[in-house]
Amino acid sequence: xxxxxxxxxxxxxxxxxxxxxxxxxxxxxxxxxxxxxxxxxxxxxxxxxxxxxxxxxxxxxxxxxxxxxxxxxxxxxxxxxxxxxxxxxxxxxxxxxxxxxxxxxxxxxxxx
Amino acid sequence: xxxxxxxxxxxxxxxxxxxxxxxxxxxxxxxxxxxxxxxxxxxxxxxxxxxxxxxxxxxxxxxxxxxxxxxxxxxxxxxxxxxxxxxxxxxxxxxxxxxxxxxxxxxxxxxx
Numbered sequence: 001x002x003x004x005x006x007x008x009x010x011x012x013x014x015x016x017x018x019x020x021x022x023x024x025x026x027x028x029x030x031x032x033x034x035x036x037x038x039x040x041x042x043x044x045x046x047x048x049x050x051x052x053x054x055x056x057x058x059x060x061x062x063x064x065x066x067x068x069x070x071x072x073x074x075x076x077x078x079x080x081x082x083x084x085x086x087x088x089x090x091x092x093x094x095x096x097x098x099x100x101x102x103x104x105x106x107x108x109x110x111x112x
Numbered sequence: 113x114x115x116x117x118x119x120x121x122x123x124x125x126x127x128x129x130x131x132x133x134x135x136x137x138x139x140x141x142x143x144x145x146x147x148x149x150x151x152x153x154x155x156x157x158x159x160x161x162x163x164x165x166x167x168x169x170x171x172x173x174x175x176x177x178x179x180x181x182x183x184x185x186x187x188x189x190x191x192x193x194x195x196x197x198x199x200x201x202x203x204x205x206x207x208x209x210x211x212x213x214x215x216x217x218x219x220x221x222x223x224x
Contacts (some may be wrong), residue, residue: 033212041217042214048210096210098143098204100157101155101157103156105153105157106153107153112170
């Protein structure tokens with residue numbers, strides 16, 4: 001398995017609180033991604049990074065921010081969690097952006 | 113909006129039969145990838161096919177790409193119960209380089 005770790009794996013939080021999810025890689029891949037997956041659906045891109053301090057928005061970025069201060073870490077922050085952000089969040093890494101992506105095991109987030 | 117759409121949404125077959133899943137997309141692409149997701153797990157990369165390729169094989173998997181029809185198919189031959197999973201196509205559009213867009217997936221059930 002590619003060296004990619006998400007933490008925490010499960011989290012329950014209250015509406016209105018900030019939440020940060022962490023993705024850590026040991027592969028030195030340039031690209032890192034955050035996706036969300038809702039029941040019965042595929043993955044939707046939230047934000048991605050193509051290098052340290054280089055990030056861009058995906059299709060569902062509202063309410064989320066990201067930071068990448070080191071190659072190995074990509075943080076996703078829900079600024080003020082809402083129930084609509086209850087989902088499973090996946091981090092992925094890719095060497096060049098045009099090659100296969102390796103996925104983490106996911107973080108199940110519940111906002112109550 | 114989703115770039116790739118899989119068809120059918122669900123497929124149920126007997127062990128030993130072949131399974132075919134299709135993916136259609138809307139805009140020109142750099143490459144198309146297929147992933148598998150077992151229940152509750154992260155996605156696993158199966159195969160990548162570039163826009164200038166028409167067919168690729170990997171073990172029991174065969175992927176075709178028809179850029180004129182903007183469609184791809186994934187064939188799993190001699191299916192096994194362990195192939196039971198959801199299968200997603202992901203497209204890397206020319207206009208959104210490095211950002212793969214996923215469809216909603218095909219859920220395959222292989223009965224022993």
